[in-house]
Amino acid sequence: AYGLILTHDHALDYALVSAGLAGGGFGYLGVIGSKTKRARFLSRLRDDGFSDAVLDRLTCPIGLPQLKSKAPEVIAVSVAADLLMRLEAARVTHDEGISRASL
The missing domain is CATH 3.40.50.720 (NAD(P)-binding Rossmann-like Domain)
Known part of the structure; x- marks a missing residue:
């Protein structure tokens, strides 16, 4: 979660x-x-x-630390991008774990 x-x-x-x-x-x-x-x-x-x-x-x-703007729309997009990157990293880690377990 x-x-x-x-x-x-x-x-x-x-x-x-x-x-x-x-x-x-x-x-x-x-x-x-x-x-x-x-x-x-x-x-x-x-x-x-x-x-x-x-x-x-x-x-x-x-959010993404590289984006320094305090504008609400920038914060919103930054947070969404950060969450998507975290979800993708978790998916890749999960998929790699499944691939290793099947060896």
Whole structure:
């Protein structure tokens, strides 16, 4: 499962991130935000007992890092492209695993 958190409220974002990390079971958990928001969230999440291994699974900011624009349409396309690239990489990895298992 891939989770994407895109609310207008930092407190709600934090609650959703915390619940998502606690529940696990996802291949990707992304939250819209800046590097500053990420740093604040990581600090709070560590205080709440989340390990670095769990926190490494959180993606913030989301999208392609090469695109620096803050325009909503650029962010939307960037996030969609990033998710498609991740899905494709997962598919290739899965297909390679099946090919190796059949040898």
